[in-house]
Each structure stands twice: as structure tokens, then as C-alpha cells.
Amino acid sequence: MDHIIRVPMGKSNSYLIKGNKGYILIDAGTQNKHENIKCALKRFKANLSDIKLIIITHVHYDHVGSLYQIKKESTAPVLVHTSEQADLANGFTYFPKGTMAFSKAISNISNKFFLSKKQFQPIKADIIIDDSFNLNTYGVEGEVIHTPGHTRGSICIILEGKYCFTGDTMFNLLPGSVYPPFANDEELLIESWKKINSYNCLKYYPGHGKEFDKEKFKISLAKRT
Numbered sequence: 001m002d003h004i005i006r007v008p009m010g011k012s013n014s015y016l017i018k019g020n021k022g023y024i025l026i027d028a029g030t031q032n033k034h035e036n037i038k039c040a041l042k043r044f045k046a047n048l049s050d051i052k053l054i055i056i057t058h059v060h061y062d063h064v065g066s067l068y069q070i071k072k073e074s075t076a077p078v079l080v081h082t083s084e085q086a087d088l089a090n091g092f093t094y095f096p097k098g099t100m101a102f103s104k105a106i107s108n109i110s111n112k113f114f115l116s117k118k119q120f121q122p123i124k125a126d127i128i129i130d131d132s133f134n135l136n137t138y139g140v141e142g143e144v145i146h147t148p149g150h151t152r153g154s155i156c157i158i159l160e161g162k163y164c165f166t167g168d169t170m171f172n173l174l175p176g177s178v179y180p181p182f183a184n185d186e187e188l189l190i191e192s193w194k195k196i197n198s199y200n201c202l203k204y205y206p207g208h209g210k211e212f213d214k215e216k217f218k219i220s221l222a223k224r225t
């Protein structure tokens, strides 16, 4: 999978996908991390202007923190789901609900006290999607699909029918499960997990933590259904 590059961006991951027409960037990390993307591209003798599309899996401060800078320097269009475009344009999103005792506490504290966990530089999206979006025109065999739950407009990317970029629809930080510690609607989240399962991907690339394989996802799904 030489064409998939994970770029640590503070608290979260970004991913670069190398296609026939340049790169697709998935997510934009926390604030002031745009140099990380530049460094990753440099290793492949590329620069920010080689990014042809920026996909935002969902609008949380840890996924759009460096978006303003990256968009400005790359001039690439930004794609988001229609349910997230207003948050992106406003530069503000509430911290999501916790799904476990520890994360419920973090969510409450963050919403009450930490403005930095809700605010970011506002950006106007260029491509607004609904149910799905085909990536062929960007030189990549892939599809963006709507997977609500973590947020209303969360999306995943299915690449070549084998690799799934999950955003925060899955977290790989705990052993034994990739269930996210934060989700605004857990019922919708499970429906989205079933939808993702129907693609039967081999590898999963989460917004937090390292890549994991099909077995870990299947075990996590079985525990919740």
C-alpha cells in the first residue's frame, strides 16, 4: 500500500492517497500542523500544490485545525457532507457526546470550558456531498460514503473496494474494540458500521490510532449487534 501515507497531525491522523492525477488529502489535523503534510509530500518529491482534493471526514477541531493553511497553499477544493458545511463555515462545532464513562466526562468538561476544542478558522467548502461521491475524476478508484453517527455528516472513503478511511467512525486506541469513545448518535453509528461492513474491506485507516485489519472491525461489530 505504497500509495497510502499516514501523516500524524497532532492528536489525529491525516492520510495522503497517491492517484494518477496527484494526491487526495483526508483530514487536516489540529492547528499549526500543515508543515507535517509538506514534509510527508517532500519525501515523494511533491508539494502542497500536488494535492488535488481535500476530503474532510467530519468537522471537528482535530480534523480541520490546519485546513485553512493547507487549502490556501494547495488551492485544492474541500469536500464535506452537506450536514457539516455550516459548521465548517462558522468555525465552530460542539464537542461530541461520550459513549463511555470516561469520555462522557471529557465531553462535558470540554463543552463547558475549552473553547479551543470547538473553534477553528472558518472555511467555505467547495464540494458538498449527500449520499456518496465517486473519486474517479481525481485519478483514484474510490468512493466517499455517508456514515452518520459520530456526527450527522461523518463520511468514510472506500478505496479500491479494499481500504476504508474511517475518520472518527472508528477509533483504534483501545485493545479489543474500535468503537469510538465519542458519538452523537450511537444508533446511527451502528447502522453506518453495518453499511461499512457490507464493503468487506481488508484494512481500516482511522482518524485516531494506527491502521487495523478486518478481524478487529468484525469483532468490534459483533460486540455491538
Ligand SMILES: [Zn+2]
Pocket (backbone or CB within 6 Å): 058, 060, 096, 150, 168
Ligand atoms: Zn471527531
Ligand SMILES: [Zn+2]
Pocket (backbone or CB within 6 Å): 012, 060, 062, 063, 168, 207, 208
Ligand atoms: Zn477526532
